[in-house]
Amino acid sequence: MFRTTAVRAQSIFRNALTPKKAHAATVSRFMSSHSTETDEQFDTRFENFFNRKDIDGWEIRRGINDLWGHDLVPEPKILIAALKACRRVNDFALAVRILEAVKDKCGPKVGEIYPYIIQELKPTLTELGISTPEELGFDKPELNLESVFHIH
């Protein structure tokens, strides 16, 4: 019984245990793959994503949500592409929401990063007629809602 098990186990592990011939192109290793994308490639990838001519509102939202999952404040050029994409799909609210979300993404350094981003975005904002959240009065709370956890 034990011998049968051992023989079977050996045949299962043989492939994993015997060293493979190292291929020039692909070397298989027992570890997770790391991203080799540089920061510039990352920025260009998202910029190109938002610059696509046939982008729709669904994809802009998906792109923003994905981008917001990273530990970074997006480069102004990505944001410019995203705002122009909002203009192409005629969604003004989306553009303002992106600006608000960027301000939130700056975290504790909002005083340093956010003015820089607005300064970089200013030409695009005036060109497209987008108001910043501050111009719309969205930087201060104006609508108080009872928390859904306290209603009942």
Next chain:
Amino acid sequence: MAGTLVALGLRAIRHVPKNAPLQASAAMSSYTRTLIGKREIVGFGFNGEPSYVDRADFPMPAIRWKEPTSDVQALREKEKGDWKNLSVEEKKALYRASFCQTFAEFKAPTGEWKSLIGISLIFVSGAIWVFYALKAFVYSPLPESFKEENREAQLRRIIDLQVNPVQGIASKWDYEKDDWKK
């Protein structure tokens, strides 16, 4: 308990629309429709469900906040033109049609920590009163060995027995001068 569950299950079955198509996805979407009304599904949201939540980590919810009423539709038509022609009021109305609360609103502090700390301290003070009540009416007094002279006698005996003479208490006692080492 079991009866309640059966009743709940029956109610859930009864409320499925009778003319629902056989395909599961189509049935789900018609059920979703009853939840979200005429609101447009505009994105993936945070988990693929057509629900509206204001979240900072997923800034774009899956559906618009308001149903497309006639005045929202009119604004949407105007939105297709130049955005510079929109007034501030119209811009805000457009934002509120898509989103419920701004970041400043849903991240505003609620002040809840004050009531949390206050209520916690009330319970802590209650516990202190309970402790004193037990001390006064329940527990017997502390044993003799807690008195000052008994504890001094105990220390004297520890020194006489030379407890822990290398690194401990007896190593700090000078037995020739009969006092602590200086």
